[in-house]
Amino acid sequence: MRASFARLTIVRLRYPKRVDRGTEVTDYTAVPDELDIKRCWYEPTSSVEDTDARSAVLTGYTVDAPSGADIVASDHVRIAGVEHEVDGQPLDIPSPTGVLDSVRLTTKRWEG
Known part of the structure; x- marks a missing residue:
């Protein structure tokens, strides 16, 4: 049974593999x-700005998903x-x- 506030949905994206x-x-x-x-349930993590000759921002989330969620490190x-x-x-967090x-994961996204 998940906590009552865990009402959000994420979409797991699993890209296929190819041989190169x-x-x-x-x-x-x-x-x-x-x-x-x-x-x-997800919460934003801290963000980082890279100002060395460009404008780039790293943002992300810490996500708690139900136990047994099918997510691996190579997914988006x-x-x-x-x-x-x-x-x-x-x-896996018991x-x-x-x-x-639950299953806990961290995400990241670079922009700029």
Whole structure:
């Protein structure tokens, strides 16, 4: 049972793989497989601005998804209509009672 405030939906985007010169790589030009993941909660992380001769901003979210959510480090997620990369391996977060188990992930998005 998820907390009552976990009412947000994210979309997991899993891009297909292709072989490039003998190495398997993610094909970001292809259409990704989409999966709605409901009963999530997300909060913005801090942002970083790079001002060395350009205007670039890094933003992201910390997301708590239901236990067993099908998300891996190579996926992207759509949050509030905006695509973000998953930053690192999503982690299983157990709760002492088992009632509030979740999967926690961090996202990032560079702009500029």
